[in-house]
Structure formats: structure tokens, C-alpha cells
Amino acid sequence: MNRFDYARPASVAEAVAAWEPGAAYLGGGTNLVDLMKVGVLQPARLIDVNRLPDLDAIELTADGGARIGALVRNADLAHDPAFAAAFPMVAEALLAGASGQLRNAATVAGNLMQHTRCPYFQDAHSACNRRQAGAGCAAREGDNQSLAVLGWSDACIATNPSDLAVPLASLDAVVEVEGRNGAREIPFGEFLRLPGETPGKETALEPGELILAVRLPAGAAAFRGNARYLKLRERTSFAFALVSAAAALRMEDGRIAEARLALGSVAARPWRVPEAEALMVGQPPSAELFAQVAAAAMADARPSGDNAHKIELARRTAARALSLAAAGTPARMPALPASPFGEPAHA
Amino acid sequence: MSHSITLTVNGASREIALDDPRVTLLDLLRERLEMPGTKKGCDRGQCGACTVLLDGRRVNSCLKLAITLDGSSVTTIEGLAEGEVLHPVQAAFIDHDGFQCGYCTPGQIMSAVGLIAEGQAGDDPERIREGMSGNLCRCAAYHGITEAVLDATRRMAPATETAQERKSA
Numbered sequence: 001m002n003r004f005d006y007a008r009p010a011s012v013a014e015a016v017a018a019w020e021p022g023a024a025y026l027g028g029g030t031n032l033v034d035l036m037k038v039g040v041l042q043p044a045r046l047i048d049v050n051r052l053p054d055l056d057a058i059e060l061t062a063d064g065g066a067r068i069g070a071l072v073r074n075a076d077l078a079h080d081p082a083f084a085a086a087f088p089m090v091a092e093a094l095l096a097g098a099s100g101q102l103r104n105a106a107t108v109a110g111n112l113m114q115h116t117r118c119p120y121f122q123d124a125h126s127a128c129n130r131r132q133a134g135a136g137c138a139a140r141e142g143d144n145q146s147l148a149v150l151g152w153s154d155a156c157i158a159t160n161p162s163d164l165a166v167p168l169a170s171l172d173a174v175v176e177v178e179g180r181n182g183a184r185e186i187p188f189g190e191f192l193r194l195p196g197e198t199p200g201k202e203t204a205l206e207p208g209e210l211i212l213a214v215r216l217p218a219g220a221a222a223f224r225g226n227a228r229y230l231k232l233r234e235r236t237s238f239a240f241a242l243v244s245a246a247a248a249l250r251m252e253d254g255r256i257a258e259a260r261l262a263l264g265s266v267a268a269r270p271w272r273v274p275e276a277e278a279l280m281v282g283q284p285p286s287a288e289l290f291a292q293v294a295a296a297a298m299a300d301a302r303p304s305g306d307n308a309h310k311i312e313l314a315r316r317t318a319a320r321a322l323s324l325a326a327a328g329t330p331a332r333m334p335a336l337p338a339s340p341f342g343e344p345a346h347a
Numbered sequence: 348m349s350h351s352i353t354l355t356v357n358g359a360s361r362e363i364a365l366d367d368p369r370v371t372l373l374d375l376l377r378e379r380l381e382m383p384g385t386k387k388g389c390d391r392g393q394c395g396a397c398t399v400l401l402d403g404r405r406v407n408s409c410l411k412l413a414i415t416l417d418g419s420s421v422t423t424i425e426g427l428a429e430g431e432v433l434h435p436v437q438a439a440f441i442d443h444d445g446f447q448c449g450y451c452t453p454g455q456i457m458s459a460v461g462l463i464a465e466g467q468a469g470d471d472p473e474r475i476r477e478g479m480s481g482n483l484c485r486c487a488a489y490h491g492i493t494e495a496v497l498d499a500t501r502r503m504a505p506a507t508e509t510a511q512e513r514k515s516a
């Protein structure tokens with residue numbers, strides 16, 4: 001690990017002022033400290049935001065939205081009874097991520113800013129355009145089985161690993177940030193960036209911008225009765241997604257009045273296809289409909305390497321997640337959150 | 348640049364001068380405070396061997412920089428027993444053979460104490476396995492570990508209703 005200087009600002013204004021090129025904000029540290037240990041990240045200054053005031057509240061709004069402070073720990077958000085009841089697939093996605101220990105440390109902002117798990121990004125000795133512009137991409141000819149099938153470019157085929165990001169994308173979340181030039185809001189659809197020619201620019205944050213909160217818009221809680229997250233992994237628990245899906249339906253008289261579907265670990269950001277969602281409006285739920293929707297959601301997919309299997313896996317995951325959502329949000333969080341195993345998987 | 352932090356370790360307040368901001372809580376405990384009970388496995392959050400309670404919550408001490416913890420309170424495996432009297436989770440691990448080589452055990456026990464305090468798993472073995480998935484055991488003592496956590500949960504919550512009691516009620 002490189003040496004760094006350490007700052008612990010007492011206010012948001014101080015934190016933003018403490019930023020300079022090469023500095024990094026420190027949340028729970030579960031991604032940043034990890035990547036510093038292997039030399040992938042080498043910040044010259046750590047700005048510890050853990051003690052900033054007023055960034056750890058969870059507020060539900062009367063219009064069916066919510067505001068989640070940047071420092072709310074993943075575990076605290078998932079276990080907040082009112083939040084989990086209103087946004088069950090967000091809680092389920094959080095509980096399907098990492099481990100109990102990590103969720104106690106990880107912050108909401110840090111989770112959304114976490115870096116890709118591409119094995120070559122994680123290895124400081126490999127060529128990686130995301131780490132170093134123009135260096136090349138070792139994954140193209142390497143171990144790319146779990147990498148992107150949508151939205152990738154010749155420069156980078158990495159996926160975004162966050163489970164939390166997937167339901168947030170489906171619910172049209174908004175990220176509140178503050179920087180030297182003041183405060184602004186970033187729609188979630190623009191927050192995580194596809195690689196294009198500049199994979200190093202991973203998010204829409206400008207240098208030095210600090211996340212203050214994530215908002216769920218009015219009406220997001222209307223999906224509470226039919227919302228699921230489904231995550232396929234190489235082992236039942238404590239593993240990143242191979243593919244995942246957040247599915248949410250608003251039902252009226254046995255028909256789908258409104259539908260959301262976001263796919264995780266298929267691209268550098270959660271994947272949404274409005275045309276696929278629109279196919280469901282006005283229809284009664286059925287396996288045939290959901291298969292059609294899943295196919296439409298994956299219509300643009302193509303392998304970036306030895307990963308064609310992910311396309312069919314994602315289709316089936318999407319269709320299954322929609323069926324689970326149609327069957328209704330379980331009264332209690334499943335013992336194995338987001339898992340295809342265990343109850344109530346075969347609804 | 349030297350930083351000084353105050354850390355309560357197993358109930359005792361300590362002033363600690365840190366000459367290097369890179370020291371993790373895990374290395375601080377093992378190398379500087381001579382408390383090697385907390386183990387280092389992966390050093391990257393992947394195995395749980397380094398689990399401690401930080402302000403009452405289980406975390407991976409390998410990913411916490413000590414310098415960030417001024418004013419915090421840490422409980423390690425060394426702080427669980429009261430004299431010769433083992434903590435109920437420690438006793439349950441012995442009763443149920445919750446280990447073989449023992450290397451992962453301090454982390455397993457601290458994680459179990461944290462899990463029971465979180466109160467989400469109750470006495471459902473599936474929820475306990477899921478809640479303990481951040482602790483790997485290369486000896487695969489998982490069966491005994493689950494039994495131990497289940498038993499400790501019951502021993503520590505005589506007043507709360509268990510599934511068994513709900514069924515017989």
C-alpha cells in the first residue's frame with residue numbers, strides 16, 4: 001500500500017475543499033482499502049467521510065419515495081423495517097451482496113462507486129484500459145467468461161458488480177452530489193457509464209464530487225407488492241453475481257399496470273430496455289409474456305469473449321425474476337435472499 | 348506524520364500512537380497490541396478470519412484502517428470470556444465440535460456473536476448458514492458451526508420465543 005495523508009473533515013464543505021487530484025473519499029473502505037492493498041488504487045490523500053454529520057438517515061417520503069443518506073450502511077438499509085417493506089427488492093439485493101461483516105461496514109455511496117471485479121483490473125500488473133488509458137485490455141484474450149455481453153466496447157468489456165445498483169436503476173433513483181461547483185442531481189441511468197473509448201471514467205461524477213444521498217422518486221413504493229431480486233452465483237452465498245435481475249410490477253385487477261426490469265452483471269451498468277418493459281403493460285402475467293420480455297431485454301446482447309452462455313442465462317434469469325415478482329413479494333425476506341434455491345423459488 | 352487514537356479494546360481504553368496511517372485494525376491488534384487471537388487469512392475481506400466487533404457490530408478488521416477508529420470500541424476473541432467462564436458462543440463451539448484446526452474459529456465465534464446480536468437469523472439453520480457465509484472454514488466444520496450457533500442462540504435468548512416453542516404452542 002502506498003503512503004497517503006489522512007484527513008477527517010467535519011463538514012461536507014470541508015470534505016469537498018479537502019479534495020485535490022489524487023485524493024479519494026473513504027467510506028467503509030471495503031473496496032478502497034482492498035484495492036489499495038494490491039496497488040490498484042494509490043490515493044495520495046484519504047478523505048474520511050465517515051463522520052460527516054447528517055448523511056446517515058433513511059427517510060421515507062409521503063409520496064412513496066425515499067431519501068437514503070450516503071453513509072447509511074448496507075446492513076442498516078436492508079434491515080430498516082419500513083424501508084424494506086416499501087422497497088423489498090432493494091433490501092433483497094443488499095442482503096444478497098457480500099457478507100454480514102462487509103454489509104455492516106459498506107456505505108450506500110461506496111457500494112455504488114465500487115470498482116469492477118474484472119480480474120485484470122484487480123491485478124496491477126495486467127494491461128487494463130480502465131486503470132490506464134491506452135494500456136490495452138488483457139481480458140479480451142484472457143479469462144472473460146463472466147464479463148459483459150451488453151454495452152461493451154473494444155476498449156473494455158468489464159461489468160459493474162453492485163447488486164444495489166440493479167434495483168436502484170429499475171426504480172429510477174437519483175444521486176445527489178456536491179462538489180466545488182455546488183450541488184447537483186444525477187439520474188441513475190446516467191450515473192454509471194458504459195466504457196466507450198474512455199473506460200477510466202466510470203461514473204458521471206466530476207472529479208472531487210461527493211455523494212450526499214440517493215433518492216427514490218415519488219411512486220417507487222407502488223411496486224412493493226410485486227418486487228423481487230434474483231441473483232445467480234457460483235455458490236449459494238457470498239459471491240458476486242454471474243447475472244442478476246430486479247423485477248417489479250404494479251398490478252391492477254390481475255393485469256400489469258406498470259413494469260420495471262433491470263439486469264445486473266451483463267454490462268458496465270444495470271441494463272434496462274424500456275421497450276421490453278412496455279410489452280408488459282396491460283397484460284396479465286404469464287410465462288410466455290415474460291419469456292418474450294426477457295428476449296427483448298437481451299436483444300442487443302453479443303458475447304465479448306468466451307461468455308455467450310451469459311446471454312441465455314440472463315434471459316432465463318429475467319424471465320424467472322418476473323415470474324417471482326408476479327407471484328408476489330414474500331411476506332418475509334427469504335432465508336436465502338435473491339437465491340434461485342430455497343423458498344419461495346418455484347412460485 | 349504521527350497520529351494518535353484512543354481505542355477501547357475489550358473494555359480497556361488505550362492511547363495508541365500510529366506512526367503510519369496504513370496500519371489496519373487487524374495488524375494493530377496482532378502486531379502492536381500483542382493480541383494474536385484475531386487471525387489473518389486473506390487480508391482482503393474474503394474469509395472472515397479477522398472478524399471483530401467494532402462498536403458492537405461484526406466487521407472484517409483487515410479492511411479497517413486503525414487511524415479511522417479514534418474513539419471506537421473493539422471486542423476481540425480475547426475479550427469474550429469472563430475469567431475462566433466461556434462466553435455461551437465459545438462453549439457451544441466446543442460442545443458441537445464447531446472446528447477442526449481452529450484457525451477460522453476466532454472469526455467464526457466473533458461473527459456468530461455479531462449475528463446473534465443482529466437478531467435476523469433466529470433459530471432457523473438456513474438463516475444461520477446464510478448469516479455466517481462471510482466466514483470460510485477450510486476444514487469444512489460447517490455442520491458443527493451451524494449447530495453451535497443454533498445452540499448458542501437458544502442459550503442466549505431464554506426469554507424470546509423459539510420456533511420450537513411456537514410449534515408446540
Ligand SMILES: Cc1cc2nc3c(=O)[nH]c(=O)nc-3n(C[C@H](O)[C@H](O)[C@H](O)COP(=O)(O)OP(=O)(O)OC[C@H]3O[C@@H](n4cnc5c(N)ncnc54)[C@H](O)[C@@H]3O)c2cc1C
Binds near residue numbers: 025029097099
Ligand atoms: C469479499 C467481498 C465480496 C463482495 N461481494 C459483493 C457482492 O456480492 N455484491 C456487491 O454488490 N458488492 C460486493 N462487495 C463489494 C462491497 O459491497 C463494496 O466493497 C462496498 O459496498 C463498498 O462500500 P464502502 O463504503 O466500503 O466503500 P469504500 O471502499 O470506502 O469506497 C469505494 C469507492 O467509493 C468512493 N466513495 C466512497 N464514499 C463516497 C462518497 N460519499 N462520494 C463519492 N465517492 C465515494 C471511494 O472513493 C471509492 O472509490 C464485496 C466486497 C468484498 C470485499
Ligand code: SF4
Binds near residue numbers: 156
Ligand atoms: S475488461 Fe476493462 S477492466 Fe477488464 S482488463 Fe479490460 S479494460 Fe481493464
Ligand code: FES
Binds near residue numbers: 388389394396409
Ligand atoms: S483476513 Fe480479513 S476477511 Fe480474510
Ligand code: FES
Binds near residue numbers: 485486
Ligand atoms: S477449523 Fe480449520 S479452517 Fe475452520
